[in-house]
Amino acid sequence: MKKICHGKSQHPEHTKELVKLKRAKGQIEGILKMIDERLYCPDILIQVRAAKSALDSVEKSILKTHLDNCVKEAIKSKDELASLTKIEEIITLINRHK
Numbered sequence: 001m002k003k004i005c006h007g008k009s010q011h012p013e014h015t016k017e018l019v020k021l022k023r024a025k026g027q028i029e030g031i032l033k034m035i036d037e038r039l040y041c042p043d044i045l046i047q048v049r050a051a052k053s054a055l056d057s058v059e060k061s062i063l064k065t066h067l068d069n070c071v072k073e074a075i076k077s078k079d080e081l082a083s084l085t086k087i088e089e090i091i092t093l094i095n096r097h098k
Contacts, residue, residue, distance in 0.1 A: 014065070017058045024054035063093070 028051050034044045071090060074082040 014062060017061055020054050020058050020061075024051050024058070027051040027054065059097075066090075 027047055031044060031047045031051065034047060067090070071086045074086040077083070
């Protein structure tokens with residue numbers, strides 16, 4: 001796993017994201033139980049969509065934090081290599097998301 005942008009002491013906490021991830025974990029555990037109990041497929045699909053939505057929300061929030069902190073700081077530092085590295089990193093992340 002890569003090092004956090006600013007180090008642990010300066011990186012924003014992702015408290016809201018942890019709450020959302022714990023909720024998604026509960027939804028996924030519920031989906032597993034629903035499948036195990038052979039419940040109605042549309043009901044399972046509704047829960048899958050809810051879990052995916054929670055994960056999408058976490059993804060967007062963490063990406064925004066990264067842009068607002070790590071990328072912005074690299075650009076403000078006027079360190080061209082650091083800036084280009086962060087921009088390439090974002091492009092790679094966006095391409096993986098397609």
